[in-house]
Amino acid sequence: MIVGIDLGTTHSLIGVHRPEGGELFRNAHGDLLTPSVVSLDGDTVLVGKPAQDRLVTQPGLSVATFKRLMGTPHETRLGERRFRAEELSALVLRSLLADAEAALGEKVTEAVISVPAYFTDAQRKATRSAGELAGIKVERLINEPTAAALAYGLRDRAGEGRVLVLDLGGGTFDVSILELFDGVVEVHATAGDNFLGGEDFLELLVKAFCARHKIDPRRLTPHDTAVLRLRLEQFKRELTDAREARVQLRLESHDLEWELDEPGFAQLSEPLLQRMRAPIERAMRDAKLKPADLDDIVLVGGAVRMPMVARLVTRMFNRLPLRHIHPDQAIALGATVAAGLKDRAQSLEEVVLTDVCPYTLGTQIAHRVGNQVQTGYFHPIIPRNSVVPISREDQLFPLHEGQKQLLVDIYQGESPMVEKNIKLGEINVPLTPGKGTEGVLVRFTYDINGLLQVEVTEAATGQRHELVIEQNPGLLDAAEIRERLARLQQLKVHPREQQQNLALITRAERIYEELVDMRPTLQEWIARFRNTLESQDPALIEQDRRQFNAALDELA
Structure with a gap:
């Protein structure tokens, strides 16, 4: 069985191609998106939602956005252990594969994994190493904008045309120009920035908030840093949907608040928007096209929800971009199509996919x-x-x-x-x-x-x-992969059926950290739920989990 995987900076997805189209699998918490976050609890690995909550409660044992370190020798310390980005990515892959196998009822052995179009040779090989460490064979790496356009071209377009795909994810920005005709998806040009994404817009907000309140972000504790980033990420999302937003939080024993409107956020982000223009213009020059030569402009990636991105594209091309494909799912759906092509799915027999070399x-x-x-x-x-x-x-x-x-x-x-x-x-x-x-x-x-x-x-x-x-300086060789694979095997990935319970407890612990006035109540709820888990009664656990979750929703 070949699956398609979007291994993202902030979130990851997995799916398979069916005759009727791509199908994405939900994780143990019922979500399609699995946060690309890893946390250690002793010898147990937590991935996704529970790990994301532990960024606040256990910042020294949790890590996110490690995709940007792929292809480098950098190691991240979690407690007493050190991990390379390939190993952390492998742990995310293992969690995704468990979700897929639970849905399919069979073992997954091969995958097509999406990578940013502008990933270097070293970063691509590091992604392959992550697949090997996760126990699967990576049949193919597909560029993220190409994957998105593949899903778009096969599902939504009849006839031929030239499409510009802009992919602004959590950590990378990619541009691809493709031509779709007679079942062929042909890439004409690609460009991008491997260090430009939603995380950089968040970093702007962090710096602006700290400057306004005269806080040195370097002096914040890991816990306070995690709380600040979490709240400002929520603040950023509110600014995506509303004209203005307000954030309130407690840092260094002070209650702080900040109001900002969407135009103010756009003004703060102007340097990043200018960085987005350069790859777009380069791709257009390389493809020898003018704006009028394009039939459609497609936006994908979670960060394209920000209104300023659509405004930038509208100004550059004098037309509104298309955003009807779910921006978080388009790349994963395209990866499942590529997996179907590799698996020779009958419904895709007439499809041909070409790609380009991203660097000279x-x-x-x-x-x-x-x-x-x-x-x-x-x-x-x-x-x-x-x-x-x-x-x-x-x-x-x-x-x-x-x-x-x-x-x-x-x-x-x-x-x-x-x-x-x-x-x-x-x-x-x-x-x-x-x-x-x-x-x-x-x-x-x-x-x-x-x-x-x-x-x-x-x-x-x-x-x-x-x-x-096959190898670059700083990459793992075959012997190192075997050694690190053996080390990863010593870590226990928590059983999928118990992840929902762990996620609920870590969420409650995060809220406990934030809401001082509610601590006695939260402590009582946590103790009651832990007691229910000891009963090992699935029906009772399910009932209490629903009630506990509803109570936390009301508090949040």
């Missing part, structure tokens, strides 16, 4: 200027937005006669200087004495899964050298 790939060269040799220049071999799979070749020559070897560096990026690009690997090619001046042929082959193969062939002798870029 090339090597380092030197220029001879007079008697001087200047090194460090980037020589593109596969330009960005080339349709994949693609294979291109170029000829390179040694700098000096009698040179015994030639170092071929592999880089990705858009700068003319290699020092500003990302090094992926290198091949040290021995040159045959007396034959080296004829140079070498360097061939780059890049496939739809982001795998880069580099071949270097001596022009004179035909001797061939090959490097498959």
